Amino acid sequence: MKWNIQWTLNKRLAATALCLGFLALIAGNPHEGGRYEIDSRELALIVDKEIDHVGALELADWIIQNKADYRLIDLRSEKEFNEYNIPTSENTTLTALETYPILRNEKIVLYSDGGIHSAQAWFLLRAKGYKGVYILRGGLEEWKDQILFPRIAENATKEELAAFERIKEISKFFGGTPQTGSNEAKSDVSIAMPKLEMKTPAKQGTTARKKKKEGC
């Protein structure tokens, strides 16, 4: 042990670094994400209480108010996304979500055609430790039913009619076609999806959101 005492501090530090470096050589690869632990009970509770859902009307309100504290993510294919998407949304797929630039402290709203894909993505993100992940309830189907092509029965009460007036306004904002009454309209397939030009308010929203700068 005598030789050890004669070493200067610098030499000892260098030796420590060398030892740690050698350990690193045989330690194997560092943790790079990909494997996560989940609290299944917590997740089950959230699913059970539906606190991870955002309704179509609520989302429509956010978009109209030009809220920028959330990110809306469309999980359908690029082709479908280009045909129609909810204003302010960004497109990525379930597999690409892994590397998609979203932060764990961001509020994220997911949607797909129905609810299955977004629910799967929700689970993946929750497992990876993303806290503020939400699903658009009913997906794009419900968005169509409630916002783009809302419908009211002919025998609706006064209150229902009053509420429908408001929905009509919202629907028009998104380029939808509200319908009143008969069941025949239901089978009418000729109702066109709104043109994507409707995205204008959306475009502003996305450009207004600054990309976070990182690095030095």
Place this chain on the structure above:
Amino acid sequence: MNGPFYKYGMFNEEISLIVAFVIGIGFGFFLERAGFGSGRKLAAQFYFTDMSVLKVMFSAIVTAMLGVFFLSWMGFLDLSLVYVNPTFLLPQIAGGLLLGIGFVIGGYCPGTSAVACSTGRIDAMVYIGGIFAGIFLFGFVFPLFKDFYYSTPMGSITLPQLFNISYGTLVFTVVLMAVGAFVMAEWGEKKMAQKKGAEL
């Protein structure tokens, strides 16, 4: 507990600014204490008479590298979330040369000039003035350089990916390089001191 803390949502943007402030103060303090507030000391490394800059920087790199490696190896740090600057090979080589030339001429790098400025060195204040003038000038002429600025992009690539080696191998290699550089630096300093003694 998992890092990076900010990306795991442990604190918000406001707190992150406070954290950055505290870390920045610490960084500046230790740069000053290492003697990096003096343009003479910094420039001395280019004459091989005082290699402190190389030694301090390499120590910092090795310490941080070992820390990051073992923290992520133990699962405390998610390396995939640590930001890696994208590489643009040619423009970054050109930029590195420019910075080096400025370093030799002015005696400071951008960080150390701020440190030296805080201790009241006038040369450092002029240097910082130069930095700002350069930034403004660059802003105006940027359109001329734009194509070059974005040329040879390689994405956010790391050395283990580029050379297809394991992280551990790279860590060990860098430690070896650092220790080698220390030995060389000490040897060089001794040689230069002897030469100086002989001249006197």
